Amino acid sequence: MDQELQVIGRNVLVDFVGSSSNITAVPAKVDTGADSSSLWATNIAVNKKGVLSFTLFAKGSKYYTGEVITRKAYRAAVVRSSSGHEQIRYRIEMPVRVAGKRVRVGFYLSDRSRNDFPILLGRRTLNKKFLVDVSVKEYKTAPKIKRGIYEEMIKDPYAFHKKYHQNGK
Numbered sequence: 001m002d003q004e005l006q007v008i009g010r011n012v013l014v015d016f017v018g019s020s021s022n023i024t025a026v027p028a029k030v031d032t033g034a035d036s037s038s039l040w041a042t043n044i045a046v047n048k049k050g051v052l053s054f055t056l057f058a059k060g061s062k063y064y065t066g067e068v069i070t071r072k073a074y075r076a077a078v079v080r081s082s083s084g085h086e087q088i089r090y091r092i093e094m095p096v097r098v099a100g101k102r103v104r105v106g107f108y109l110s111d112r113s114r115n116d117f118p119i120l121l122g123r124r125t126l127n128k129k130f131l132v133d134v135s136v137k138e139y140k141t142a143p144k145i146k147r148g149i150y151e152e153m154i155k156d157p158y159a160f161h162k163k164y165h166q167n168g169k
Helices: 149-155 157-165
Strands: 006-008 011-016 026-030 037-046 052-056 068-071 075-080 086-098 101-110 119-121 130-132
Touching: 011 119, 052 086, 075 101, 149 157
Parallel strands: 006 130, 026 119, 037 101
Antiparallel strands: 011 026, 011 086, 037 052, 037 119, 052 068, 075 086, 086 101
């Protein structure tokens, strides 16, 4: 092989490059079983001129800035989950820095609010750029797992339902 590949662990921190907002150190799951990469996006819309707009993450996320990102170049595809569920998702390309290396990644925009990691890096992103050592956990602190879900439901069942079960969540 002509170039030395950088070794990364099963989790890695990602910095967004070229965004007016300075979004850095976002935890990503490295998934060699996934073909493509996925990014948590909200407020996804296409206007009458065909321009795709979205925001990264969601209100309440410590990575959310509220910046509306637009793309004229994007794709749509049917994506099948490991459980066989199919969804139509938009795919955009975005420059990011992974383990100090700048790469252009094709991300499918999706609601990752229920996932431990807001970003998933799949084989297409990793191929010919990184080697994955699954025994290494690079992300130093575990993502915050929501505790007290029962207490939240007891406090206000209606608000709880709206938060977790409306809009296809």
